Amino acid sequence: MKIACFAGDGIGPEIMAEARRVLAALDLPGLVVFEGDVGGAAYRRHGHPLPEETLDMARAADGVLFGAVGDPACDALERHLRPEQAILGLRSALGLFANLRPATMFAGLESMSALRPEIAAEIDLLIVRELNGDVYFGEKAMRTLDDGRRQGFDFMSYAEDEVRRIAHVAFRAARGRNGRLCSVDKANVLETSQLWRDVVIETHAEYPDVELSHMYVDNAAMQLVKNPGQFDVVVTGNLFGDILSDQASMCVGSIGLLASAALGERQTQFGTFGLYEPIHGSAPDIAGQGEANPMAMILSLAMLLRHSLGREEDAARVERAVSQALADGVRGGDLGGTAGTREIGDAVLARL
Numbered sequence: 043m044k045i046a047c048f049a050g051d052g053i054g055p056e057i058m059a060e061a062r063r064v065l066a067a068l069d070l071p072g073l074v075v076f077e078g079d080v081g082g083a084a085y086r087r088h089g090h091p092l093p094e095e096t097l098d099m100a101r102a103a104d105g106v107l108f109g110a111v112g113d114p115a116c117d118a119l120e121r122h123l124r125p126e127q128a129i130l131g132l133r134s135a136l137g138l139f140a141n142l143r144p145a146t147m148f149a150g151l152e153s154m155s156a157l158r159p160e161i162a163a164e165i166d167l168l169i170v171r172e173l174n175g176d177v178y179f180g181e182k183a184m185r186t187l188d189d190g191r192r193q194g195f196d197f198m199s200y201a202e203d204e205v206r207r208i209a210h211v212a213f214r215a216a217r218g219r220n221g222r223l224c225s226v227d228k229a230n231v232l233e234t235s236q237l238w239r240d241v242v243i244e245t246h247a248e249y250p251d252v253e254l255s256h257m258y259v260d261n262a263a264m265q266l267v268k269n270p271g272q273f274d275v276v277v278t279g280n281l282f283g284d285i286l287s288d289q290a291s292m293c294v295g296s297i298g299l300l301a302s303a304a305l306g307e308r309q310t311q312f313g314t315f316g317l318y319e320p321i322h323g324s325a326p327d328i329a330g331q332g333e334a335n336p337m338a339m340i341l342s343l344a345m346l347l348r349h350s351l352g353r354e355e356d357a358a359r360v361e362r363a364v365s366q367a368l369a370d371g372v373r374g375g376d377l378g379g380t381a382g383t384r385e386i387g388d389a390v391l392a393r394l
């Protein structure tokens with residue numbers, strides 16, 4: 043079993059250290075761990091945010107554990123050299139088109155939700171976000187008009203097959219959960235969304251046991267706050283899924299709690315190859331202070347154990363340890379508490 047660990051920038055190394063301690067405590071037989079450079083750290087060392095050797099290391103692994111990238115010191119660089127290109131590049135080069143972002147209320151945390159506790163208690167949803175297309179990967183340009191104004195372009199596109207493959211992932215996920223799928227788009231305005239809706243409806247024919255609904259993204263943002271309990275699985279495009287999942291994190295209590303899996307089609311000896319990361323970024327505002335909540339990172343490790351290593355029992359064990367720590371009142375600053383990164387890691391390890 044091979045895991046590649048890319049800690050990245052900002053709080054990435056701090057939260058990765060805690061996930062690595064949890065991984066070490068599991069003492070998995072035959073596990074080999076590799077470390078690679080990504081993001082601003084990689085740019086400084088190798089002149090590129092995603093060096094070829096890092097990509098090779100990812101390809102050679104059964105799963106990748108990824109911290110976060112993003113460094114304000116790199117803001118002036120040309121776009122292709124910025125740290126964020128590392129994660130976009132990995133998702134694209136590794137064909138990781140399906141992003142699973144679960145958001146479930148933890149017992150005892152209801153009062154920390156941005157929503158009323160009785161509404162928050164209902165949250166148990168999975169956002170299935172398309173990860174290889176949309177406006178993030180379309181052609182981009184910046185031009186200067188005759189009158190001197192600058193104009194930026196980002197081309198938004200989806201091809202039928204790109205929508206179909208993520209729709210299949212979402213229907214299968216709904217079938218394995220409560221059988222309800224809500225497809226979120228902006229089909230009243232966007233051609234990409236009209237195609238999205240048409241293809242999701244076509245694909246539904248293969249999953250008659252799943253109840254399908256459609257919602258415009260602006261309404262979905264509102265409904266997520268008003269009545270999140272109505273959602274089981276939500277399937278949506280890259281941009282909408284990015285935004286809705288950050289919003290969902292505050293419904294659960296903090297962005298420091300939400301993990302994710304980026305999956306493609308490649309199978310390994312143990313499961314599906316994937317990249318696992320918290321949904322948050324490098325949090326430069328708290329980096330280096332030992333304040334970041336490592337739970338999203340640790341829960342991402344649990345997803346890696348489940349999907350890429352086929353170790354369901356270990357995954358559940360890690361998830362139980364995190365839930366128990368929260369139930370026992372362990373709280374980072376993001377949840378109104380005082381526990382630091384290391385202390386939260388200790389609390390999870392003690393309950394493993």
Ligand SMILES: NC(=O)C1=CN([C@@H]2O[C@H](COP(=O)(O)OP(=O)(O)OC[C@H]3O[C@@H](n4cnc5c(N)ncnc54)[C@H](O)[C@@H]3O)[C@@H](O)[C@H]2O)C=CC1
Pocket residue numbers: 053109110111112113114126129297298299319321322323324325326327328333334335336338374376
């Ligand atoms: N996958 C990735 O590597 C991602 C990278 N980014 C990058 O990260 C950098 C910062 O972006 P932001 O918009 O500030 O988003 P962010 O998610 O890094 O931070 C947003 C807010 O949440 C807080 N926060 C995030 N994670 C936390 C944790 N584990 N514990 C406690 N508080 C936490 C931060 O302190 C900040 O106040 C940018 O360069 C951005 O491009 C953003 C999102 C994803």
Ligand SMILES: CC(C)CC(=O)C(=O)O
Pocket residue numbers: 126129130284321322323
């Ligand atoms: C850094 C961005 C490219 C991605 C992002 O915000 C995300 O995937 O959540």
Ligand SMILES: [Mg+2]
Pocket residue numbers: 284285288321
């Ligand atoms: Mg995001």
